[in-house]
Amino acid sequence: MRKHIVAGNWKMNNNLSETQSLITDLKNQNKTSDAEVMIAPSFTNLWHANESLRTTEIEVVAQNMHFSESGAYTGEVSPEMLKSLGITTVILGHSERRAYYNETDESLARKVDAALKHDMRVIFCFGEELSDRKANNQEAVVESQIKNALFHLEADAFKNIVLAYEPVWAIGTGETASPEQAQEMHAFIRKTLEDKYGSETAENVSILYGGSVKPNNAEEIFSKPDVDGGLIGGASLKAEDFYAIVNAF
Numbered sequence: 001m002r003k004h005i006v007a008g009n010w011k012m013n014n015n016l017s018e019t020q021s022l023i024t025d026l027k028n029q030n031k032t033s034d035a036e037v038m039i040a041p042s043f044t045n046l047w048h049a050n051e052s053l054r055t056t057e058i059e060v061v062a063q064n065m066h067f068s069e070s071g072a073y074t075g076e077v078s079p080e081m082l083k084s085l086g087i088t089t090v091i092l093g094h095s096e097r098r099a100y101y102n103e104t105d106e107s108l109a110r111k112v113d114a115a116l117k118h119d120m121r122v123i124f125c126f127g128e129e130l131s132d133r134k135a136n137n138q139e140a141v142v143e144s145q146i147k148n149a150l151f152h153l154e155a156d157a158f159k160n161i162v163l164a165y166e167p168v169w170a171i172g173t174g175e176t177a178s179p180e181q182a183q184e185m186h187a188f189i190r191k192t193l194e195d196k197y198g199s200e201t202a203e204n205v206s207i208l209y210g211g212s213v214k215p216n217n218a219e220e221i222f223s224k225p226d227v228d229g230g231l232i233g234g235a236s237l238k239a240e241d242f243y244a245i246v247n248a249f
């Protein structure tokens with residue numbers, strides 16, 4: 001059975017002392033749902049966060065990584081560097097990485113391969129822009145993002161892949177996809193997986209929704225049958241809000 005997952009993507013927020021204080025607040029929250037909980041601090045705070053949360057239910061994950069083993073890639077972080085800290089899950093393909101750092105389906109396919117080679121779990125993000133949705137082209141865009149970056153994989157690889165549908169127009173804008181729009185797209189994504197890999201693989205992959213998920217809308221979004229969790233930006237920066245979302249399952 002697929003898992004419920006709520007992951008907080010901190011993006012480029014929180015220095016070391018802010019990280020320490022948010023972690024203290026997170027440790028004081030009560031989890032009443034069955035969701036797996038993850039947080040993704042910046043690279044500089046991964047070690048500290050992971051050490052501080054080692055004995056808790058919260059998994060610390062990375063926001064990005066390079067596909068190479070090592071070498072002349074100034075400013076980059078390798079899979080092995082993350083593994084050496086005990087980090088075994090990485091977010092790949094976030095729309096901000098695609099938009100500002102020229103990440104493409106092709107480079108993301110290499111990152112996915114590198115993560116899987118290192119026995120890491122991938123949270124693979126994708127989603128259409130506002131112009132795509134206005135042109136009613138969202139399904140074709142999402143389908144090609146998934147196919148180009150993931151469909152060279154064997155079915156077995158999907159045991160280590162979580163999908164995150166994040167419509168770009170809903171990220172940080174306060175505008176969420178309606179629960180119906182999210183369900184419609186998630187069902188389409190699962191059907192796309194089923195057509196390629198069969199129903200067992202498709203049924204077992206968790207598909208998260210991201211884009212302005214807040215305590216006041218999480219429950220309705222999470223109630224949809226193909227929405228298996230959330231990738232949370234802004235609301236993950238406050239422990240109470242984040243746990244209100246975690247506990248919305």
Ligand code: 13P
Binds near residue numbers: 174
């Ligand atoms: P917001 O929740 O701030 O809209 O961000 C969503 C997101 O990009 C998570 O990766």
